[in-house]
Amino acid sequence: MSLEHAILGFLQYGPSSGYDLKARFDLSVQHFWPADQSQIYRTLAKLAKDKLAWVEHCEQEDRPDRKVYHITEAGSEELRRWLTRPLAMKGGRSAPLVQVFFAGQLSDEELLAMFRRRADEVRAGLEQLRQVPERAEQVTWGIDDPREEWCWYLTLECGIRSTEAFLAWLEDVIARIERGEAPRQREEAVCER
Amino acid sequence: MSLEHAILGFLQYGPSSGYDLKARFDLSVQHFWPADQSQIYRTLAKLAKDKLAWVEHCEQEDRPDRKVYHITEAGSEELRRWLTRPLAMKGGRSAPLVQVFFAGQLSDEELLAMFRRRADEVRAGLEQLRQVPERAEQVTWGIDDPREEWCWYLTLECGIRSTEAFLAWLEDVIARIERGEAPRQREEAVCER
């Protein structure tokens, strides 16, 4: 389970509550590992059960009480083990690409609409990615180790470069359709055999 | 559910058994939508239950009998509806990137080992992708519509270009580490607070 290890990673920076963690996920790893709030809490409970973290109950006066999780020795060891473990690079799923794959029966207009909408979304996503550093700086982060910060920027860079490549492909496809390079459908489009 | 629609997409090309479908997934959409064999069968059963497909039992002499699924009118409509539906571009998960994100506590040697291993894997994957057209040509495909074939090549192109961008990033990172550009860890690496 990667969420488990991502949480251990954050706890390694310092103790956190589930609420904190959710905020951190959304500000940093969200673009390659989105985390559901309720699942964070469940995973936190599991970590505590497995003795990879322990809970400190903090009573607060002005706000609801929080449960602050601390990583344990065993947790640090597990994290380190996982970090050095070779991971199968199994590619993620992309429903949008499935759409493209089967889009042959759509008209040029429908194809163009689809690709242009997609390109707009990707451009917006790219903008978001590029703003991550600024947005994150405003938050008290807990990462003050330059090496850890560097690693974080690496993943951002990766996201940006991959997204740029994806966008370039989209724009290329759009241009080709606009030039009329998409093959026509066969007459008897629905094949029976 | 995208698997449902991917299967409908294949059935739109022509009737198939679960076994056929598994082979087609592995030959074509596998790199952005891998499909588990047992889940294909389960989904097929669901499609039949929902009247989006119907089953033809084919007895064979030399081999085990097969259940051939045909798409229905309702199935075609559902497929078309899905193909033109705007899809949220939610990015996939990448455990390897999570590793990178939290890799700050590893040494340069460990980092290099990790990135080099990854680069090798990605290069191998790229090779695989580039060979897909040849491998697929040998198989009786069922796609003889040039437009559908074109859409298929588009997704392949997308995969190749994204992978190339990823590889370029990996090689870039490796070069930077080799030049000693990765920041050192702070002295008191393990932060207590």
Add this chain to the structure above:
DNA sequence: GTCTGATATGTGACTTGTCCTATATAGGAC
């Protein structure tokens, strides 16, 4: 007073996907 929003933690039901295993036929290798 009531309503909204931020803070804070959870449960229950469900969907999707994965892994392992079971079953069965037939052909070819050894």
Add this chain to the structure above:
DNA sequence: GTCCTATATAGGACAAGTCACATATCAGAC
């Protein structure tokens, strides 16, 4: 004869993630 591979279908258990909802406190707006 037996073992392996290809063909063919499928169930059970589990892991992971999603969605909707429940609960509670406090601050400030209206």
